[in-house]
Amino acid sequence: MSQSSFNCFLIAAITTDGFIGRGDADLSTRWTSKEDAAFYRQKSTEAGAVIMGSKTFATLGNKPLPNRVNIIYSRSEIPRTIDLKSVSSLEPGRAYRTSLTPPKLIDRLSEFGLNALAVSGGASVYRQFLESRAVNEIFLTVEPLFFGDGVKLLDCKIDTLNLKLLEIKKLSAQTIVLHYQVNYD
Numbered sequence: 001m002s003q004s005s006f007n008c009f010l011i012a013a014i015t016t017d018g019f020i021g022r023g024d025a026d027l028s029t030r031w032t033s034k035e036d037a038a039f040y041r042q043k044s045t046e047a048g049a050v051i052m053g054s055k056t057f058a059t060l061g062n063k064p065l066p067n068r069v070n071i072i073y074s075r076s077e078i079p080r081t082i083d084l085k086s087v088s089s090l091e092p093g094r095a096y097r098t099s100l101t102p103p104k105l106i107d108r109l110s111e112f113g114l115n116a117l118a119v120s121g122g123a124s125v126y127r128q129f130l131e132s133r134a135v136n137e138i139f140l141t142v143e144p145l146f147f148g149d150g151v152k153l154l155d156c157k158i159d160t161l162n163l164k165l166l167e168i169k170k171l172s173a174q175t176i177v178l179h180y181q182v183n184y185d
């Protein structure tokens with residue numbers, strides 16, 4: 001399967017000073033706007049599948065998001081998750097755990113007929129998808145807050161990534177979404 005036909009996009013809410021959370025057990029929707037929650041729901045439901053790390057999944061009480069295939073990155077067993085290796089089909093509203101690399105995961109999801117994936121954090125997951133050059137597009141919701149400290153969007157240095165701004169979408173008087181295309185050449 002060619003990954004070029006697969007839309008893998010990174011989606012995150014950030015504070016104006018670039019943080020995605022105060023700590024790794026922080027539930028994002030405590031500080032993000034209801035407009036961002038609606039935007040995330042719409043984009044990730046359109047994609048059909050989301051991936052998140054086990055810490056982010058824990059902030060949701062280990063409860064899968066409805067109407068989307070939930071892929072959870074973990075090397076441990078997590079209640080109510082199914083090993084992706086053991087299944088022959090994927091159901092929206094269920095959670096599947098894996099440790100496949102981003103390119104292998106995209107191939108696997110393509111085999112199941114999916115054609116998009118919302119990379120939904122946290123920082124460790126954003127890093128792996130960016131490092132493996134699997135992300136085609138980025139949606140950053142900028143909330144009008146400064147944390148000063150906390151979990152950064154990325155937790156390490158990466159090669160410079162060239163982005164093309166496609167759109168600035170105003171979700172409300174206070175909140176914007178920056179929509180970028182990622183250029184790898």
Ligand SMILES: NC(=O)c1ccc[n+]([C@@H]2O[C@H](COP(=O)([O-])OP(=O)(O)OC[C@H]3O[C@@H](n4cnc5c(N)ncnc54)[C@H](OP(=O)(O)O)[C@@H]3O)[C@@H](O)[C@H]2O)c1
Pocket residue numbers: 011012013014019020021022023024025026027028052053054055056057059073074075076098099100101120121122123124125126128151
């Ligand atoms: N603002 C936003 O849009 C947004 C979105 C999402 C998350 N967040 C925030 O991000 C923070 C959490 O981020 P985080 O980086 O600390 O944690 P995380 O990425 O959610 O989860 C990290 C965990 O995922 C598992 N994992 C990661 N890569 C893996 C791989 N390749 N294979 C198998 N397992 C893998 C490991 O768990 P195991 O120990 O289970 O193996 C690892 O400890 C929280 O504050 C959360 O609120 C913010």
